[in-house]
Amino acid sequence: AQKITQTQPGMFVQEKEAVTLDCTYDTSDPSYGLFWYKQPSSGEMIFLIYQGSYDQQNATEGRYSLNFQKARKSANLVISASQLGDSAMYFCAMRPNDYKLSFGAGTTVTVRA
Amino acid sequence: GAVVSQHPSWVICKSGTSVKIECRSLDFQATTMFWYRQFPKQSLMLMATSNEGSKATYEQGVEKDKFLINHASLTLSTLTVTSAHPEDSSFYICSALTRTESYNSPLHFGNGTRLTVT
Numbered sequence: 001a002q003k004i005t006q007t008q009p010g011m012f013v014q015e016k017e018a019v020t021l022d023c024t025y026d027t028s029d030p031s032y033g034l035f036w037y038k039q040p041s042s043g044e045m046i047f048l049i050y051q052g053s054y055d056q057q058n059a060t061e062g063r064y065s066l067n068f069q070k071a072r073k074s075a076n077l078v079i080s081a082s083q084l085g086d087s088a089m090y091f092c093a094m095r096p097n098d099y100k101l102s103f104g105a106g107t108t109v110t111v112r113a
Numbered sequence: 114g115a116v117v118s119q120h121p122s123w124v125i126c127k128s129g130t131s132v133k134i135e136c137r138s139l140d141f142q143a144t145t146m147f148w149y150r151q152f153p154k155q156s157l158m159l160m161a162t163s164n165e166g167s168k169a170t171y172e173q174g175v176e177k178d179k180f181l182i183n184h185a186s187l188t189l190s191t192l193t194v195t196s197a198h199p200e201d202s203s204f205y206i207c208s209a210l211t212r213t214e215s216y217n218s219p220l221h222f223g224n225g226t227r228l229t230v231t
Contacts, residue, residue, distance in 0.1 A: 033217040043204060045157075045222040052217045091156065099145065099210060101220055103156045 002027045004094050006104035013082045014112050020067070021077040021107045023092030032096040034075040036066065039106070040088040048090075051075055079109070087111045116140055117209050119223025126197055126230055134192045134226045136207035142187035143209035147220065148180075151204040163190055197230045204228075 003026045013019040025034065032053045038046040051059045051066045059066045067076040079086055092104040116139040126132050136146060145164050149157040161177075163169040163184035171177045179201075181193040190209075194201055204227050208220035 035219055043206070043225040043227070045206065045208075045220075045225075047219040050217065050219060089154075095220075100159060100162065101147065101208070102159065105156045106154075108154075 002029075002032075002094055002096060002102050004092055004102055004104035006092055006107050008107045009105070010108040010110070012110050012112060013079075013086075015084060016081055018078060018080045019082055019109060021079070021090050021092070021109070022074070023076055023104055024072070024074045025092070025094050026073060027094065027096055029096035032094055034066070034068070035093040035095070035101070036064070036075075036077045037091045037093060037103075038086075038088045039091060045091075049077065082109075082111045084111050084113060115221040117143075117207065117221045117223040119207055119226055121226055122224060123227040124229070126228070128198055128230055129196055131193055131195045132197055132228060134194075134205055134207075134228075136190045136192070136209070136223050138188045138209050138221070141209075141211050141221075143190070143221075144187065144212040145210040146184055146190040147208045147210075148182060148190075148192050149206045149208065151206065151225075153204075157206065160192075194228065197228070199230045202228055202230045 005024045034051040036048040049061045049064045051068045063080045065078045089106045091106045095101045118137045120135045148160045151157045160175045161169045161171045163182050169182035184190040206225040207223045
């Protein structure tokens with residue numbers, strides 16, 4: 001069974017600063033995908049960034065970057081230059097070859113002006 | 114592209130009644146759809162996986178007779194909460210995959226349905 005762990009229930013970050021959200025995972029599948037989603041208070045799930053288990057380089061998408069350390073089974077999300085609109089719940093998720101996407105507990109990020 | 118429409122976005126029903134939630138893929142064929150449930154401030158828990166034209170596969174602990182899932186076409190899946198009770202109040206969200214997508218494809222999510230049972 002797959003397990004995704006997010007140990008930070010909530011975080012505060014000052015506007016324009018960077019924040020790192022932790023995520024560790026456990027799987028026996030050699031092929032898997034790691035994802036980060038943002039869920040604002042309205043509820044929709046917004047895809048942010050993806051990292052494949054065979055990818056050699058860390059993924060980046062605009063202000064989002066993923067610090068992938070395969071040996072440590074961690075996939076931390078870094079949000080640079082935080083904006084007030086970044087305040088939301090963030091979920092780390094993993095999908096092995098059975099296509100089922102499993103989510104971590106989530107981290108609530110609050111950006112302060 | 115890859116838009117998933119979920120309807121209704123919120124619903125209030127009385128205890129004992131049934132509620133149907135629709136999930137439609139608007140611009141692609143969704144061969145696989147997933148239904149998740151989310152309690153406030155908690156994670157998304159997978160309830161079931163449905164493939165077009167076949168019976169849904171339910172996760173352990175999810176009552177298949179209570180949460181009826183139908184995936185009759187490549188663009189529509191429905192979740193019916195039968196004989197709803199207040200403890201069924203939750204946020205239900207669907208997601209979809211096409212046949213050509215693999216484990217490295219992000220799921221396309223609907224906007225969710227907030228169900229309140231009184």
